[in-house]
Amino acid sequence: MGDSCCNPMSMGAIKTYIEKNLPGIYVRSLMIGANVIEDTENGFLMNVNDQIREVCKKLASDEKLAKGYNAIGFSQGGQFLRGVAQRCPVPPMQNLISVGGQHQGIYGFPHCPGNNSTICDMIRKLLNSGAYLNVVQAEYWHDPLQEEEYKEKSVFLADINLERPSKLPYKENLLQLKNLVLVKFNKDTMVYPKESEWFGFYKPGQGKEVYSIWESPLYKEDRIGLRKLNDTGRLHFLGIDGDHLKIKLEWFKENIIERFLK
Template sequence: MDFTYFLVILAAISPALATTPLVMWHGMGDSCCNPLSLGSIQKMIEKLVPGIYVHSLEIGSGIVEDTTNGFFMNVNDQIAMACQKIKADPKLAKGYNSIGFSQGGQFLRSVAQECPYPPMLNLISVGGQHQGVFGLPHCPGNSSSICDMVRKLLNLGAYVEFVQDMLVQAEYWHDPLNEDEYRNKSVYLAVTNQEKKVNMAYKVNLQKLKKFVMVMFTEDTMVQPKESEWFGFYKPGQTKELYTLQESPLYTEDKLGLKAMDQAGKLVFLKAPFDHLQFTQEWFEQNLLKYIQ
């Protein structure tokens, strides 16, 4: 009877023991714990993967600050805060998987590059804009008034020093008509993409990932261009023709190790037949769950 009781207890705790923790980072206009958005996704994941520990990053103190920081806190400071929170969480000490939504996707990629301890195992970027954006069509939820302010600042000048310092969307604004200005004045994207100078640690650390999964929404009306979600972008000097990751200097010069990762089968390119972040639970289960379990 004692042995039977032991088996029952072991069966009850084994899912938690076998499950890799998960770190999540929300997108623009969202927060770590909004019950109508990321909070509901967290609940879905916890239901699909019994026993999983989920750390949804809160950048700031409380939901309101977390939301506004997604617009007005320097991205490099956000990444430093995220790294600190991840390192301070003892449940993540042996490694974790991660999933970032929209801009949270490229921010978590920066975490992988800059903060290798504890180790990030798999990175899932859901609509992350890894080559930046050139346009801001609309904002989610109740953020329209903030978006109007963001547009005015971008129109004032995305590469003006004070705009770069405090406006998140300017920090991954990639103007194909002014590539030199972008490379010279971008305080975040050009740095994390190794377009200023090469930091070998970024390249080494990113290649430690087991899988780097990139989801592109084929019906995306928010991200311009949507191909940025797969590291594609406009060819310099115009806004019609696009290059793919494999045609980009990031790949041909292997500035981030993406070519080596691709050849090793570590890069996963997924298409989601929806508008930005409008996936279904069925699609999530069929395509992403295996990188979390």
């Protein structure tokens, strides 16, 4: 959100860095839209389900990816690419690396933690009042005070997390991954709660106390395959002692390129 596929200071720099460290590798930075301007705007305004459909078409038509590919998603790109893995198993995604993705959603305004002041809670209430009326916001806004409304009206996250009855093979598709890598920023001031980056979230009925992935129904019920991935050594948790998307290239090389891409 707020970035583009080809920004030389961000996504473009990551693409170049991977190519430099893995000579001969093919890296595709996905553009949503016809140009960089549209790509940036669509990160804010385009329904994620439409984005995923477009990405699935691009991947399926890319002959260089026909035998499989590794996917790296930054911030909201993490859960969006998980949606690709669950909905579009062809071509096969091999490793999914989520860098700061909000897999249980968000409940808070950037730089305004819920336990900081009354003002932050007031902002939450204002966002809540229209969250599930706004299609874009309803993609991964998760209100722990209104869990049933979230499950019913969320247009994206509740679907891929199988919060509602479904016969879609989301679990089977995710279990095709070789590895699911979850990167959390331990001092994140953009994502609330930051534990969402490791599939944690606020306990129902309040917005301060957080549960871990191990305590979540999503994991306990193995709804989408997380427990199976963990039991087979394919679920990985990496932490960075920094704010949202503040990554040193040396860390990225050692922990991502060397371990999961080489």
